[in-house]
Amino acid sequence: MTFLVERLAELRRHLAHLRKLRPRVSGPESLERDLSLHNDVLFSLLTVCQLVIDIAGELAARRGDRFESYGEAIRQLAREPRFAPATIAALERLPGFRNVLVHE
Numbered sequence: 001m002t003f004l005v006e007r008l009a010e011l012r013r014h015l016a017h018l019r020k021l022r023p024r025v026s027g028p029e030s031l032e033r034d035l036s037l038h039n040d041v042l043f044s045l046l047t048v049c050q051l052v053i054d055i056a057g058e059l060a061a062r063r064g065d066r067f068e069s070y071g072e073a074i075r076q077l078a079r080e081p082r083f084a085p086a087t088i089a090a091l092e093r094l095p096g097f098r099n100v101l102v103h104e
Helices: 003-024 028-033 035-063 070-079 085-091 094-103
Strands: none
Touching: 003 035, 028 035, 035 070, 035 094, 070 085, 070 094
C-alpha cells in the first residue's frame, strides 16, 4: 500500500472507532469517570488529527509545495479540487485541537 492509502485506511478505522464509542460518552463526566474510555477517545482523536495533517502534508509535498505549519498544509488542500472549501475550513482547526490534546 502507498503512504496515502495506509493513512486513509487508518483514518477510516479511527473515525469508525470513535463512532462506536460515541454512545458511551454522555458528557465530560463519563470521560472523567472512566479512564479507559477517556484514553481511548483521546488517542483516537489525536490519531485522527495527526492523520489529517499527514495526509495534507503528503499531498502538498507531491505537488512540490512547501508549508511552514500544519495549518498551512491543511489550507493548501484548497489547491486540490477534491476538497470543498467548507471541508478545508472545518479541517483547518485540527492542528490547534491536536496541540490541545497533546499539551492539556
